[in-house]
Every structure is written in C-alpha cells, then in structure tokens.
Amino acid sequence: MKTIYLAGGCFWGVQKFFDQFDGVSATEVGYANGPDTAPTYQDVCGSSGHAETVKISYDPDRISLTALLGHYFEVIDPLSVNQQGEDRGIQYRTGIYYTEESQLPEIRAVVKEQEEKAGAKLAVETEPLRNFFSAEEYHQKYLEKNPGGYCHIPQAMFSLQASETARKS
Numbered sequence: 001m002k003t004i005y006l007a008g009g010c011f012w013g014v015q016k017f018f019d020q021f022d023g024v025s026a027t028e029v030g031y032a033n034g035p036d037t038a039p040t041y042q043d044v045c046g047s048s049g050h051a052e053t054v055k056i057s058y059d060p061d062r063i064s065l066t067a068l069l070g071h072y073f074e075v076i077d078p079l080s081v082n083q084q085g086e087d088r089g090i091q092y093r094t095g096i097y098y099t100e101e102s103q104l105p106e107i108r109a110v111v112k113e114q115e116e117k118a119g120a121k122l123a124v125e126t127e128p129l130r131n132f133f134s135a136e137e138y139h140q141k142y143l144e145k146n147p148g149g150y151c152h153i154p155q156a157m158f159s160l161q162a163s164e165t166a167r168k169s
Helices: 011-019 041-045 065-074 101-118 155-168
Strands: 002-008 024-032 051-058 094-098 124-128 132-134
Touching (some): 002 011, 011 051, 011 065
Parallel strands (some): 094 124
Antiparallel strands (some): 002 051
C-alpha cells in the first residue's frame, strides 16, 4: 500500500470523490502542513495555516499515482489561490503532499502536463508532508452521513468510476 495526501478545497467532497475508485483502500480527512500543533476545525477556519487534506491509501497495482493525480485535477481549479468553489481561505488551498521521494517523478510529470494544459504555473503546492492531524469524527465521510451537504464538486463526479466502468462494458 502507498499513501498520498491531497488538498483540494473542502475535504468532504474530495474524500467522497476518491472513495469511489478501485484501488483506493481508505481515506481520512484531516489538516496538513500547518504549524506542528494539532488544530481543531475552528482553528483551521481561523487561518491556522493548515490545509484541509485527504489522506489516500491506495494499492499501486490497482491504481497508479498518475491516475489518482489525473482524477484530482478533474475536480480542482489548479490556478485558484486559497479558493475552490465558494470556499475561500488558506485552509482551502490546493496541494499534493508526499511522504516518499520515489513519488516525486510521477508527481512532477503530472504537474508539468497540467501546467502545459493550463498554459500557466499552477497554484498547487507540491511538497513533502510535514504533518497531518486527523479531523474530528463528524467530518469523516461527512457527505455519506449528510447526503445534502454542501460540496464544490459536482454530484456527477461522485459516480465517475461507475460511468467509466459502464462505458467499457
């Protein structure tokens, strides 16, 4: 198993989005790459410096990091600074946080491809994970518990895997 940490705005939708893919074994929402002190949600909303982030555990024999990052770029605005959808603030910044140097070549290749596609430098942080603090339990799988909850990711994106599988059949 491998792990990657992705910040893509509000973590509720990012978690639900990645939960759909074959090869993703677990996701957890939390706060990453801020000060070394464990924050509360209120701290994060008060500009603690942490990013709302999803820890994604995946089987690289079933889904590659390149494929995961490709999906990531389908649901973020990579040019937006500290904002995704209607969510604004430093906690909603975008970022790819890695724990293994061996992940860097794939990450850099995908980021380069996305920059060429956008014709601009991306506002997506790419850096080592400095810290990750699990979010409160009520945030875990929030959109499963609250199906009508707000999300900046369009509903159709939550069934992308099923749509891809149906097209192949």
